[in-house]
Amino acid sequence: MDLVRFPVVFDGEWVNVDGKYKFNGRECKGVMLPPSTTYTELLKTVARTINANLSDSKITMKFAWNSPEPLPPTEITGDEDVQFFMAENRVARTPLYVTSESRSDYRLGKDCVDVVPEPKYNQHDVGPREEMPATFDHVEPLSIVDVEGLSPNNLPNEIEVPPDEVPDTQHTQPNKSPPSVSSRSSRPAPYKDRLPRISLLASSKKIVVDPNAVRNIVRVKDDFVSHSGHNDGVYVKALFKDKEELQMKIGMLALQKNFEYRVTRSSKDILVLKCVAKDCKWRLRAAKLKGSDFFQVRKYYPVHNCSLDISQRNHRQASSKLISKFIQSKCDGVARSYKPGSIREDILKQFGVNISYDKAWRAREYALHSVKGSLEESFSLLSAYCEMLEKKNPGTITHIETDLENHFQSFFMALGSSIRGFRSSIRPVIAVDRALLKGKYQGIMFLAACKDGNDQTYPLAFGIGDSESDSSWDWFLTKLRDLMGEVDDLVFISDDxxxxxxxxxxxxxxxxHGACVHHIGQNLKAKFKDVNVHELFFKAASLYRQSEFNDFMAEIRKVDQRADQYLVEIGYENWARAYSDGRRYNIMTINTAECTNAIVKDARELPITKLVDHIRELLQVWFWERRNEAVNMNSQLTNWAEGELQQRHDKSLSYQVLESDLNEFIVKDGFVEDKVNLHERTCSCQEFQLEQLPCEHVLAVCRIHNISCYTLCSSFYSSEALVAAYAEPIYPVGAPEEWDVSEEVRNHIFLPPAKHRTCEHSTKKRKQLQREDKMVRKCGKCGSLGHNRQTCKAAEAVIPSSSSC
Structure with a gap:
């Protein structure tokens, strides 16, 4: 079983700074416990950690909420609280804040009014006055009784008096009257801001108390009681920016503390709340400040004395907007992986409240809107975001296209760091692809990506359009040409x-332009069911020698002539490495672009500005991680290129090298001979010139003649080129409220696209290409297409029907 690790912070106190609660601790220790730990086990572990004795100390354990809304710390008082705390620590390290105080101080400390009524004797009492015992070792402590639970009408006539407060009869003069209780209730100042309490302990003696003697003590003003809710952020004179914020705060407290309230009066200037129980004293009154939108709490009684029978599992305050406040932290990521079913389970475990699936779904939508903003607002921020992106990252190119009515049509972005890295250190092979956007306005996302010298994806440019058409691709490729300029030996790879x-x-x-081998292979699967054709095709596509390629095509022709004709129609130069017009290196598919599309799959549901910033953040992380990796490489080549050379070197150990000329060599591998020319950097196998990495034949020559193979490698594979590709960092743009944009851009607000998705269900999968035909079923009995053997009707006609005599 995995242990849950969390820090225990102690030897400190809680402070409230600007409405946020902070624990100033001076000691911290780490603790590891199993997830099934109970409250008693946790308490004992904490006591051992802070060197406290449970019999002499009262330990309070709290933890702070990970929420954008400032919430009071939650105290752990039972097994359910412990399980929730353990669950929170599986996601992030949540410290446990511990305070400890002596039990004697807790009973009779500065937060309690030490009221000890002296015995009052009546002349009609029968029997002699008994002496109080000198010691009370056998006395057990009782729980503390709050003053607000008492009143002159329900005060008991008999109160058990703490042993240490009973007057010592051995030193008290019999003829001197004891001090009255009312004189002790008049002690001033120190207890003004605190809730008075009467500390009671068990005693073997009971004494009679006059209820009128403590009348002044149990009559507590609302101002005093209001301060007991200070830790909740709600108290008399507390300010809230508007009425909605106050209602949201009280609603969150109601869920956390499991009580319900009703609105007895609500207007633009007044808000009055009371507990749902008629006899409960809990109430709150707030009013709007004159000339301001702020609401101030005028009266607040935070204590409930209602029955537990009124609590329901369907909480009236558990609205979808309120629940969204509790789940915002889990909706801050890119994916909408926080499902409504999980929200229902979490709310039930955390607050004991049942909510419907619809309410959980609406709560998630509210949370997503609060965290990520609306789709329409995102379009209005796009222009300002692009200006800040270009300021923070020099050389960045962005462009927004609109229609005549200023509705968004298309967007293009290429970061300056990627552009300069491509020009200096990246192989000129670009894979282009597209993906469907999933939001309300849908659209298409275009992508151009390359591969660096370490065989990693290197995104170059992104685009967003309203649809996939000739004009959309022309626009995106035109912007791509503008940023690259003229590039020698440029090769594009795409699907068909x-x-x-x-x-x-x-x-x-x-x-x-070359075709993606993977997509052609998928078409072969759909059109021709023979598995051998599919395997032979991939082998033929990856070969370097034209002679070997022709041999494999002959085998495909033997297996299925239709497959051979299909591949001939596409053109060998479009997919076969041996007949390629350009240098594709080892890049045969558009997997480079599709991998990036898969990484941003969930982000394609985000509003457009959030989507663009997510891509920027992704590249920022990639550049930082790969730059550090490249700097720490100890070889002249990248790790991937070094591994490729090592494999080829191992194959060349048995090769025989014959000298033909100063720069020409014959390398024999059994009956196969290959000609190597180091001056022209060629090999008859074509692998050397197509990949710009020494093949095994060249490595055999280098080994025999003591030539460094690294001098024959393209600079694209060097570790220095990899460092240069990621040398420039990518910077964030900051929060929108911090953007420094021109007045013209600030006033230029783009409208959302004129067309958006209807209520009909739309697919989120990639559209099939023209040649990616759907697989057609073929019957195994009759051989016809369109059905299988289980639904074949032709077979039924073959079976003779039985006739009666």
Missing amino acids: NVSIRKGITNIFPHAN
Whole structure:
């Protein structure tokens, strides 16, 4: 069983700073306990940790809420509180704050009014006056009784008096009258701001008390009682920015402390709340400050004396807006993984309140809106965000396209750090892809990505459009050309999308375009059911020698001539490495772009400005982590390139090298001979010139003639190039209220797209391409298409029907 680790902070006190509660502790120790720990076990562990004796000390354990709303600390008083505290520590380290005080101080300390009524004897009492015992070792302490629970009408005539407060009869003169209780109730100052208490202990003797003697003590003003709610953030003269904030605060307290209230009066200037129980004393009255929207608490009685029978599991204050305040911290991430069912379970465990699925769903939507903002507001912030992004990250390119009515149409972004890193240190092979956006306004997200020298995804540019069309791809590729300029030996890789192919041909006429091998393989699966064809195709696509490629195509032709014809129609130069017009290196698929799309899959539901900032934050983390990794590399090449060379080196150990010329060599591997030219950096296997990494034949020559293989590697694979690719950091833009934008941009507010998703269900999956045909069922009995053998009707006609004689 995994142990739950958490720090225990003690030897301190709670303070309230600007409405936020903070524990100033001077000691801290770590504790590890199993998740099933009970309250008693936790209390004993804490006592051992802080070196306290449970019989002599009262230990209070509290923890603070991880919530954007300032909440009072929660005290752990039972097993349910312990289980909730353990669950919180599985997500994040939540300290346990511990205070300890002597039990004698707790009973008769400065927070209690030490009222000890002296015995009053009546002349009609029968029997001699008994002497009080000198010691009371056998006396057990009783619980403390609050004064507010007493009144002159219900004060008991007999009160058990603490032994240490009973007058010593051995030293008291019999003829001197004892001091009256009323004289002790007049002690001033120290107890003005605290709730008076009477501390009672068990005693073997009972004495008679005149109820009128303590009348002044049990009559407590509302002002005094109000301060007992100070730790909850609600007290007399407490200010709230508006009525809604006050109602939300009281509602949160009602859920936390499991009570319900009703609104007896509510207007623009007044709010009066009372407990749902008619006889309960809990009440609150607040009024609006004159000339301001602030509400101030005027009267507050925080003590409940209602029956437990009125509590219900369907809490009247548990509204969807209120519940959203408690779950905001769990909705702060990108994904909407916090499901309504989980919200219902958490609210039931935390507050003992049952809520419906609909209410949990609405609470999550409120929380998401509060944390991430609305979709419409996000479009209005996009222009200001782009200006701040360009200021914080020099060289960044952003562009927003709108229609004639200022409605959003398309967006383009490329960070300056990515642009400069691509130009200096990244192989010129770009994979382009797109993904569906999932929000209310949907749209398409375009992506252009490369691979660095360590075989990692290197995002270059992002775009957002209203739809996938020829014009949308032309716009995105045009912006991509503007930031790159002319690039030699440029190669694009994409799936077999007609719009992409047209756009690359028109906008990058000198670039080469290759098809994604994975997508062609999926088409083969759908069209031709033979597994052997699929395997032979992938083997043929990855070969470097044209002779070997032709051999595999001959095998495919033997298995299925239709598959061979299909691949011929696509064109060998579009997918086969051996016949490629451009240098694709080892990049044969658009997996580079699809991986990035998968990473931002959940973020595609975010409002547009949040989505763009999430992408920026993702790149910021990638650049920081990969820059540190590159700096710590000890070899001349990246870790991936070093591993590739090591594998090829191991294969070359058995090769035989024959000299043909000063720079030419013949490398024999059994009956296969390959010609290596170090001056031209070529090998007859074509792997050396296509990948710009030494093949096993070149490595065999280097080993025999003591030549450093690193001098024959492309600079794209060097660790220095990797450092240069991620050298420049990416900076955040800060909070919107801190943005320093021009007045023109601030006033230029973009409207949401004119079209948005209807109520009909829309798919969130990628649309199938033209050549990604759906798999057609083929019957195993009759051989027809469109059904299987279980639903075949033709087979029924073959079976002869039985006829009666």
